[in-house]
Amino acid sequence: MAPIKRLLLLSSVATSTFLVKYLPQLSLKSSFVATLLALFSFQLTIWFTWTALLYPKYFSPLRHLPEPKGNSFFNGQFDVIRKEPSGKPQQRWINEIPSNGLIRYRSLFNEERLLITSPKALGEVLVTKNYDFVKPDLMRDGLGRLLGVGILLAEGDEHKIQRKNLMPAFAYRHIKDLYPIFWSKTSEMVKAIISAIHSQESTPSLDITKAPPIEIGEWSSRATLDIIGVAGMGQDFGAIEDPMTELSTTYRKILRPTRQAQMLGLLSLFIPRWMVRRIPVSRNDDMHNAAKTIRKTCRQLIQQKKQKLKAKDKRVDIDIISVALESGGFTEEKLVDQMMTFLAAGHETTATAVTWGIYALCQDTSSQARLREEIRANLPSIDNASTPITDQDLDRLPFLHAVCNEILRLHAPVPITQRQADKNTSICNHFVPKGTRIILSPWAVNHSKELWGSNAHEFRPERWMQQGTAKTGGAESNYASLTFLHGPRSCIGQAFAKAEFEILMAGLVGKFEMVLAEPEKVVEIRGGITARPKDGLKVKMKVLKGW
Numbered sequence: 001m002a003p004i005k006r007l008l009l010l011s012s013v014a015t016s017t018f019l020v021k022y023l024p025q026l027s028l029k030s031s032f033v034a035t036l037l038a039l040f041s042f043q044l045t046i047w048f049t050w051t052a053l054l055y056p057k058y059f060s061p062l063r064h065l066p067e068p069k070g071n072s073f074f075n076g077q078f079d080v081i082r083k084e085p086s087g088k089p090q091q092r093w094i095n096e097i098p099s100n101g102l103i104r105y106r107s108l109f110n111e112e113r114l115l116i117t118s119p120k121a122l123g124e125v126l127v128t129k130n131y132d133f134v135k136p137d138l139m140r141d142g143l144g145r146l147l148g149v150g151i152l153l154a155e156g157d158e159h160k161i162q163r164k165n166l167m168p169a170f171a172y173r174h175i176k177d178l179y180p181i182f183w184s185k186t187s188e189m190v191k192a193i194i195s196a197i198h199s200q201e202s203t204p205s206l207d208i209t210k211a212p213p214i215e216i217g218e219w220s221s222r223a224t225l226d227i228i229g230v231a232g233m234g235q236d237f238g239a240i241e242d243p244m245t246e247l248s249t250t251y252r253k254i255l256r257p258t259r260q261a262q263m264l265g266l267l268s269l270f271i272p273r274w275m276v277r278r279i280p281v282s283r284n285d286d287m288h289n290a291a292k293t294i295r296k297t298c299r300q301l302i303q304q305k306k307q308k309l310k311a312k313d314k315r316v317d318i319d320i321i322s323v324a325l326e327s328g329g330f331t332e333e334k335l336v337d338q339m340m341t342f343l344a345a346g347h348e349t350t351a352t353a354v355t356w357g358i359y360a361l362c363q364d365t366s367s368q369a370r371l372r373e374e375i376r377a378n379l380p381s382i383d384n385a386s387t388p389i390t391d392q393d394l395d396r397l398p399f400l401h402a403v404c405n406e407i408l409r410l411h412a413p414v415p416i417t418q419r420q421a422d423k424n425t426s427i428c429n430h431f432v433p434k435g436t437r438i439i440l441s442p443w444a445v446n447h448s449k450e451l452w453g454s455n456a457h458e459f460r461p462e463r464w465m466q467q468g469t470a471k472t473g474g475a476e477s478n479y480a481s482l483t484f485l486h487g488p489r490s491c492i493g494q495a496f497a498k499a500e501f502e503i504l505m506a507g508l509v510g511k512f513e514m515v516l517a518e519p520e521k522v523v524e525i526r527g528g529i530t531a532r533p534k535d536g537l538k539v540k541m542k543v544l545k546g547w
Helices: 002-022 032-059 078-083 088-096 119-128 137-147 156-170 172-200 216-233 246-254 259-267 273-277 282-312 320-327 332-363 365-378 391-395 398-410 494-511
Strands: 102-106 112-116 213-215 417-421 425-427 430-432 437-440 512-516 538-543
Touching (some): 002 032, 088 102, 088 112, 112 119, 119 425, 119 437, 137 282, 137 332, 156 172, 156 320, 156 332, 172 494, 172 538, 216 282, 216 320, 216 494, 246 332, 259 282, 273 282, 282 320, 282 332, 320 332, 365 494, 398 494
Antiparallel strands (some): 102 112, 417 437, 425 430, 512 538
């Protein structure tokens, strides 16, 4: 949209200059400014009439695809999308609108979107034609300030090279060596939560309803930041011990969605992004300072790693960045981008999964009790983190796997992501013009009744416990679960994240009995990169002995 408006402006400037200089009788009062404003306004009106009214309603090759009812004349489903949590409308549409893999809906000014709903369509977008679809510039620019242009945002050949060079660091044989780190940090978190509970209790009570409320989302964020620090970069950020560390407070500030952030995002649709960034508001200052702090931290860690590697002549650390650095496939700045990606995406998504995991088990107390029994029977006590756990230990916990898989299905941390057709292409033999926005929604696909059955919206770990369903949950297609995406653009840290998530859940469920502090309260969902409870998740936790 922005390049078109810039082209119209340049055209208006050139035409106005010509008219004022050579044909003043055709200009407005021989004034360059007046002529420019009139021409630009006229061209914008013609352009808007075409793009927002005529093209989407009468000429678009996508206009015959199924779409939701109740469209606004100018803005399609924009009001619905704006008012509901990200991914919620798509979750509803996938089950209400019959389709052959594509649902078309319109957003602001009737800009078209294609929601991908079937395994065949997902396979084309994510695998067979994956490089036909790229992340939109607005998305890359916005996330790039926080994440760097690492593997999450790189495209084309650059993405292929980055993924190839990072794959050894995320190989299963390497991830399983990180399990003791996951377990040690989980133990540290559990002990810190126990101390927090005791500090709020005048006298310990056996009645869990009298226990002080604990905001579990805050603790999970601190723990996952420390884990990605040690396991990913060989650096303990100390967030569990001290929530006010520089990095912890930085992420807490910028990952919290604000009205100001939403307004700046909306402005980016109309004026150049470089101009939006220069608007003197606190959100821009926060983003600038955060990026500066995170980049500085990452650069310092890399320089320390380089010196250590040079002194030892070979790698002695097992963290991910040490493995990537040894590969020699990255410049220092490229490695900084990767670290920024791992720090933000690596800790926020898993922390969100833990939050929803505790929420699900507080609602299903029988599954919570069953899982606790399995954990205590097969894992060493969390009180003694010096006894490490291994991949073989986790393999003896089928119900833990089932519970965590169901949580990741039902409460995918990232509800929606976007692509844009980089050229004229097709999906399921349907022509898709260049520039069309493609919507990939785990919250929609993971809740599809066609893919998961009539109980798709229910928390049922047992669906992963039947014979032959441990990896599929009973769904007939791998594409039925979109939590980690698929293909060349799938989450490279999937094995890392799943192991970390399972170990964190094992430590919490094994040590505490948990109930919601406000069981009658309707949980509102906070927007942003991930979907979390808006006001956090307060849980009452009772410390259980015997493990």
